[in-house]
Amino acid sequence: MLLGQTIICGLLLGGMYALIAIGMTLIMGVMKIINLAHGALVMVGMYVTYVCSKNYGIDPYIGMFIAMPVLFLLGCLIQKYMINRLVEVDSILPENQVLLTVGIMLVLTEAARLMFKSDYRSVTTSYSSDTVFLGAMSISVPLLIGFFIAMVFTLLLHLFLTKTDIGKSIRATSQDRDAAVYMGINSSKITMITFGIGAALAAAGGSLLLPLFYLFPDVGHLFTAKSFIITILGGMGSTMGAAVGGLILGLSESLGATYINMGYKDVVGLVIFILVLLFLPGGFRSLVKR
Amino acid sequence: MLKVKDINVSYKDVQVLWDVSFEVKEGEFVAILGANGAGKTTTLNAISGLLKVGKGSIEFMGKDITQIPGYKVAELGIIHVPEGRRLFPEMTVRENLEMGSLFPEAKSKRKETMKKVFEHFPILEEKQHKEAGTLSGGQQQMLALGRGLMALPKLLILDEPSLGLAPVLVKQIFENIRDINNEGVTVLQVEQNVVQTLNMCHRAYVLENGKVFIQGTGQELLNNEHIKEAYLGI
Numbered sequence: 053m054l055l056g057q058t059i060i061c062g063l064l065l066g067g068m069y070a071l072i073a074i075g076m077t078l079i080m081g082v083m084k085i086i087n088l089a090h091g092a093l094v095m096v097g098m099y100v101t102y103v104c105s106k107n108y109g110i111d112p113y114i115g116m117f118i119a120m121p122v123l124f125l126l127g128c129l130i131q132k133y134m135i136n137r138l139v140e141v142d143s144i145l146p147e148n149q150v151l152l153t154v155g156i157m158l159v160l161t162e163a164a165r166l167m168f169k170s171d172y173r174s175v176t177t178s179y180s181s182d183t184v185f186l187g188a189m190s191i192s193v194p195l196l197i198g199f200f201i202a203m204v205f206t207l208l209l210h211l212f213l214t215k216t217d218i219g220k221s222i223r224a225t226s227q228d229r230d231a232a233v234y235m236g237i238n239s240s241k242i243t244m245i246t247f248g249i250g251a252a253l254a255a256a257g258g259s260l261l262l263p264l265f266y267l268f269p270d271v272g273h274l275f276t277a278k279s280f281i282i283t284i285l286g287g288m289g290s291t292m293g294a295a296v297g298g299l300i301l302g303l304s305e306s307l308g309a310t311y312i313n314m315g316y317k318d319v320v321g322l323v324i325f326i327l328v329l330l331f332l333p334g335g336f337r338s339l340v341k342r
Numbered sequence: 343m344l345k346v347k348d349i350n351v352s353y354k355d356v357q358v359l360w361d362v363s364f365e366v367k368e369g370e371f372v373a374i375l376g377a378n379g380a381g382k383t384t385t386l387n388a389i390s391g392l393l394k395v396g397k398g399s400i401e402f403m404g405k406d407i408t409q410i411p412g413y414k415v416a417e418l419g420i421i422h423v424p425e426g427r428r429l430f431p432e433m434t435v436r437e438n439l440e441m442g443s444l445f446p447e448a449k450s451k452r453k454e455t456m457k458k459v460f461e462h463f464p465i466l467e468e469k470q471h472k473e474a475g476t477l478s479g480g481q482q483q484m485l486a487l488g489r490g491l492m493a494l495p496k497l498l499i500l501d502e503p504s505l506g507l508a509p510v511l512v513k514q515i516f517e518n519i520r521d522i523n524n525e526g527v528t529v530l531q532v533e534q535n536v537v538q539t540l541n542m543c544h545r546a547y548v549l550e551n552g553k554v555f556i557q558g559t560g561q562e563l564l565n566n567e568h569i570k571e572a573y574l575g576i
Contacts, residue, residue, distance in 0.1 A: 220433070224433065232430075234421070235416060235442055237413055239413070
C-alpha cells in the first residue's frame with residue numbers, strides 16, 4: 053500500500069514538474085540556449101497567483117489564468133528587448149545569452165525579495181488538506197487537480213504544436229532557423245512567442261504547485277534545477293521527452309523520500325541526472341529513436 | 343523581373359562579392375555558375391535578405407528589396423530552395439509542404455497546390471506521413487522543390503539542387519526543374535554541374551572570385567574557350 057501511494061503521489065507531482073520543464077524545453081529548442089531564469093519565471097508566476105489569492109481572494113486554480121497571460125507578456129518582453137538584442141550582434145557568443153538569463157534570474161529574484169521579503173508564504177484553500185481514498189491509499193486533492201490540469205495543458209500544447217501553423221512554425225524554427233526564414237517565417241517573432249509560451253507554462257506549473265510548496269523568492273532555483281534535470285532526462289528539445297522525464301523525476305523523488313530519507317529526495321534526482329549524463333547522454337529520446 | 347546592380351557583400355570582415363550585377367527576366371531560366379567559394383550562395387543569400395548588402399541595389403518587379411528582412415522577401419514571391427535542402431527533418435513530408443505555404447494566398451490554395459506537387463513528385467504523396475529525415479537524398483531534394491512550389495513562387499531560387507545526388511537522379515531533378523520553368527515559374531539556379539546546366543538554361547553568368555567573369559546564353563558559354571578549359575576540362 054505504501055509503495056502504491058508513493059508511486060501515485062510521485063507521478064502526480066511529476067506531471068506538474070513536467071509542465072514547467074516543457075516550457076524550458078520549448079525555449080531551448082528554438083533559442084538553442086538554456087534559460088537559467090526559468091525557475092525565476094515560475095517563482096514570479098507563483099507570486100502573481102499568491103497575490104491574487106491573498107489580496108483578492110481568487111482561488112489559485114483561477115488565479116493561474118491571470119498569472120499565465122502576465123508571464124506570457126513578461127516572457128515576450130524579455131525575449132524581444134533583452135535576449136534578441138544579443139542575438140542580433142554576431143560577435144556575441146551564445147554562451148553570453150545564457151549569462152544574460154542568469155542576470156535576469158537575479159533581478160527577478162531580488163525584485164521579489166524587495167516586494168515580499170524573504171518570508172515563507174503559503175496559500176491555503178478550503179480543500180488544501182482534503183484527500184480522496186483509492187482503496188487504502190489516500191491521495192491529496194491539490195495533487196490530483198494539479199496533475200489533471202497539467203496533463204490538459206500538455207495535451208493542448210501538443211495539439212497547438214502539431215495542428216496549427218504557428219505551432220508548426222515553432223517546430224520548424226527549432227529544427228532549422230535559416231530554412232524557416234526561407235519559408236517566410238519571421239523567426240524573431242516566433243522566438244518571442246515561444247519564450248512567452250514557455251514563461252506562461254512556467255507560471256501554470258508554479259500556480260499548480262502553490263498549494264503544495266512554500267513560496268519564497270529563492271524557490272526559483274529549485275525549479276530551474278528540476279527542469280534542467282528533466283530536460284536532460286528527456287533529451288534536449290523534446291516535448292514528449294520532457295513529459296516523461298517529469299514523471300520519472302517526480303516518481304524517483306517520491307520513492308527516495310519514502311524509502312531513503314525525506315531530506316535526500318533532491319539528491320535522488322541529481323544522482324539520476326548524473327547517471328543519465330554518463331550512460332545515456334541523449335536522454336530517453338535516444339532510446340525511442342533507435 | 344530581378345535586377346541585381348553592383349552589389350558588394352561581406353561575411354563579417356571578409357568581402358565576398360565585388361560589384362556583382364545580373365538580371366533575370368520573367369519566365370527565364372537563368373544559371374549562376376562557378377567554382378567553390380566563387381560567391382554563388384552568397385549572391386543568393388543576399389537576394390533572400392539573409393545577408394546585408396554593403397553597396398548596390400536589388401530590385402524585384404520594380405520594387406527595391408535591398409534592405410528588407412528575409413521573411414518579407416519570401417512574401418513577395420521569391421522562394422529560396424537552399425543548398426543541402428534544409429528540410430525540417432523531424433516533421434512529416436506533409437508538414438514540410440505545409441510550411442511552404444504560410445502566406446494567406448498560398449495558404450488558401452494549399453490543397454490544390456499540394457495536389458499539383460504530388461503530380462510532379464508522386465513519391466511524396468506515397469511518403470507524406472513519413473518524417474522528412476527518413477527520405478533518401480533524391481526524395482529529399484524533391485521535397486525541397488515541392489516545399490518551394492507550395493509558396494506559389496514568382497521567382498524560384500535553387501541552390502545546387504544536384505548536390506550529392508547520383509547522376510540518374512540529377513537528370514530527373516533537372517527535368518523536374520525544366521517542367522516547373524515551362525509552367526511559367528521563373529528560375530534562378532546556382533550550379534557546379536556546368537554542362538547539364540548550360541544545356542538546359544536560357545542564360546548563365548559565371549562568377550569567379552566574387553565577380554561576374556563572363557555571361558551569355560547556354561550555347562555561347564558551352565562554346566567559350568575559357569569555360570571549356572576551366573570547367574569542362576576540354
